[in-house]
Amino acid sequence: MRIFLLGMIVFLLHGINAKAGGIRTLNVNDDKMQVILLRMGKASVLRFSEKPKKVVIGNQNYYSIEFIENDLTLQPLGDVETNLFVYTPYHTYGFILKVCSSCSYDDLVYVKWKSKYSPLKKEQKTKPLPGFQGIGLKFNLDKFLNVLLVKTTTDPARSLRLIDLLIKYEGKAKLNLSGLRLIATRGGSPLKGQGYVVEKEILKTNETSKARLFIPLNESKGFTLNAWLDDKKAKIIIERKYLQ
Structure with a gap:
C-alpha cells in the first residue's frame, strides 16, 4: 500500500x-x-x-x-x-x-x-591587419564611463571591417556591461550585417574592457556609432577618413 x-x-x-x-x-x-x-x-x-x-x-x-x-x-x-x-x-x-x-x-x-561573432578573449592580441587606421576619438556614456575608439582594421578573409574600442570605468560600485549596445547607423538607419562583442561585462573601479564592432568590408562611408547602457546614451561620428 x-x-x-x-x-x-x-x-x-x-x-x-x-x-x-x-x-x-x-x-x-x-x-x-x-x-x-x-x-x-x-x-x-x-x-x-x-x-x-x-x-x-x-x-x-x-x-x-x-x-x-x-x-x-x-x-x-x-x-x-x-x-x-x-x-x-x-x-x-x-x-x-x-x-x-x-x-x-x-x-x-x-x-x-547575442552577436553571432565569437567573444574577445583576454589574452587575445590583435595584430594590425591591412587597412589599419589609428582613431583616437572618445566619448562618455556618463562621467564615470569613458569609451575610446582605438583603431579600425580590415579582415578581407571574412569581408569585415573592425572597429576596436576601449571602455574605462571610473565609478566606485561594480558596473554590469551586459546591457551595453553598440549600433552603427547612417541617416538614422542601422547598417546591415553588423555585430559586436565585449571582452568582459563586469568592471570594477579603474578597470577596462575591450569591445569590437563588426561591419561589412564594403561599408567605407562615414557612419554614426551609437552606444546605450540602461538609460545612458551617447553617439559619435566616425568619418570616412578612418575607414580607408
Whole structure:
C-alpha cells in the first residue's frame, strides 16, 4: 500500500512539473529561429531590452498579442504552430511559436540579442591587419564611463571591417556591461550585417574592457556609432577618413 501511494505521489509530482510554466533567458541572433513554448489558457511574456515597434505573425487568427512597454504578451487561441517576427529599432527577432499541453511552457522569457561573432578573449592580441587606421576619438556614456575608439582594421578573409574600442570605468560600485549596445547607423538607419562583442561585462573601479564592432568590408562611408547602457546614451561620428 505504501509503495502504491509513493508511486502515485511521484506520478502526480511529475505531472505537475511537466506542465508548470518557467522563466528563462533566451539569446537570439539572425542565424536561427528560437522556439517559444505556449499553453492554452495561459499568457506568456517576452521581455526585450529594446522596445518592440512592430510584430508580424504567421497566423494572427490563433494568437492574442499585446504590447506593454518592452514586454510582448502572447496567448494562444488555438493549437496552431506559427512563426513570429519582432521588430525593434535595431534588430529583428525571429521565433517559432508552439502550443503544447504536456510540456513545460514559457511564463516569462528574457530575450537578449547575442552577436553571432565569437567573444574577445583576454589574452587575445590583435595584430594590425591591412587597412589599419589609428582613431583616437572618445566619448562618455556618463562621467564615470569613458569609451575610446582605438583603431579600425580590415579582415578581407571574412569581408569585415573592425572597429576596436576601449571602455574605462571610473565609478566606485561594480558596473554590469551586459546591457551595453553598440549600433552603427547612417541617416538614422542601422547598417546591415553588423555585430559586436565585449571582452568582459563586469568592471570594477579603474578597470577596462575591450569591445569590437563588426561591419561589412564594403561599408567605407562615414557612419554614426551609437552606444546605450540602461538609460545612458551617447553617439559619435566616425568619418570616412578612418575607414580607408
